[in-house]
Amino acid sequence: MVRDIRVQAEPFDYGAECAAFAARTEGAGAVVTFLGLVRDDGGRLTRMEIEHYPGMTESALDKIAGEAAGRWPLSACLVLHRHGSLRPGEPIMMVATASRHRQAAFEAAEFLMDYLKSRAPFWKKEYGADGAAWVAAKDEDEAALTRW
Amino acid sequence: MIDLLYFAWVRERIGLPRERVETRAETVMDLIEELKAREDRYQAAFADLRALRVAVDQELADFTAPLSGVREVAFFPPMTGG
Numbered sequence: 001m002v003r004d005i006r007v008q009a010e011p012f013d014y015g016a017e018c019a020a021f022a023a024r025t026e027g028a029g030a031v032v033t034f035l036g037l038v039r040d041d042g043g044r045l046t047r048m049e050i051e052h053y054p055g056m057t058e059s060a061l062d063k064i065a066g067e068a069a070g071r072w073p074l075s076a077c078l079v080l081h082r083h084g085s086l087r088p089g090e091p092i093m094m095v096a097t098a099s100r101h102r103q104a105a106f107e108a109a110e111f112l113m114d115y116l117k118s119r120a121p122f123w124k125k126e127y128g129a130d131g132a133a134w135v136a137a138k139d140e141d142e143a144a145l146t147r148w
Numbered sequence: 149m150i151d152l153l154y155f156a157w158v159r160e161r162i163g164l165p166r167e168r169v170e171t172r173a174e175t176v177m178d179l180i181e182e183l184k185a186r187e188d189r190y191q192a193a194f195a196d197l198r199a200l201r202v203a204v205d206q207e208l209a210d211f212t213a214p215l216s217g218v219r220e221v222a223f224f225p226p227m228t229g230g
Contacts, residue, residue, distance in 0.1 A: 036230055051155055053222060056206035081229065093230060113230055121203070121222075122229035123156035134157050137226035 001069050002026065002076035005061045007052060009084040014091055017080065025098035026075040032105040033096040034113060040088035044128045050083040050092070053121035057081075064115045068097070071111065071148075072104040079112060081122065114144045150179075150215065154193070155224035158200065161193040176202050176221060177211045193223070201226055 002024055014035050022031050038048050065077050078096040086092060095116075097108040116122075124135040153166045173179035180197070183190040194200065197211060203222040204213050215221070 051159075053153070053155060053203070053206070053224070056203055056222070059206060117230035118227055119208070120229040121155070121224065121227050123225065124228045125156070134225065135228045137228050141228075142226075 001074050003062070003065050003069070004076075004078040004080075005058060005065060006078075006080045007054075007057050007061070008080070008082060011082070012080055012091060012094070014094060017078070017094060018096065021076065021078050021096045021098070024076060027100075028075045028098035028105075029100050030102035030105040031096060031098045032102070032109040033094060034109055035094045036092045038086050038088050038090050038092055041126075041128070044130070045088050045126055046129070047088075047127045048086045048092075049125045049127070050086065051123045051125070052081075052083045056121050060120045061116060064112060064119060067115070068108045068111050072097075072099060072108040074099050074104065074108055077108070077112070079116065081116070081120070083122065111148055114141075114148065117141045118145065150218060151220045152183075153220065153222040155222065157225060158193050158223045162189050171215070173215055175211070175215060176204065176209065176213050179215060179221065180211070199225060 018033050061079050074097055076098040081093040095109050095112045097105045099105040118141045126133055149168050149170055151168050154162050159165050171179055173182050180194050184194050201224055202209050204218055205220050
């Protein structure tokens with residue numbers, strides 16, 4: 001399986017990443033991609049800072065991707081997550097999965113999203129007119145893991 | 149010697165991103181008690197353990213995890229990736 005894990009401060013081009021991913025899927029019949037953007041929260045948010053734990057972040061994402069590959073017959077898997085300062089509307093992260101059939105690709109993409117939300121060491125801080133606040137983890141994010 | 153790393157509001161409450169400590173603590177919990185006894189800012193950071201997560205040598209761990217042979221311990225709030 002092609003496994004591409006990237007943690008970076010730089011922006012990325014979602015369209016170009018999707019095309020490049022689809023081009024190296026080794027005969028898969030289905031590709032699923034997901035893009036996460038910074039919400040503007042009704043114009044209240046001016047920027048978001050994403051902090052992470054260099055070293056552990058990469059190994060945690062790699063482990064999550066490895067688990068997905070163990071559960072679904074994936075031919076390729078991409079996880080790209082940014083850190084640093086981001087503005088509303090900017091891409092935060094993307095995942096892409098490729099498999100022979102769409103169900104596996106969809107499920108694996110959801111699995112990757114559910115796990116990286118609460119098992120990859122990222123923390124978000126929102127800055128707005130009302131000041132700054134760390135984004136709290138949601139109970140439903142933790143609960144989402146129980147379905148796998 | 150163990151490297152301690154702090155992230156997000158844990159880092160802000162303690163006032164530094166990392167430090168190296170000499171400790172005889174046998175578990176993560178013992179280490180937390182040692183730190184809390186040091187200064188108020190640690191007391192503030194470790195006041196509610198339900199709001200904290202810990203990684204030992206870059207793997208998520210429990211507060212009961214032993215520290216023998218460990219090089220790095222990180223404290224942080226629940227993660228909010230994605």
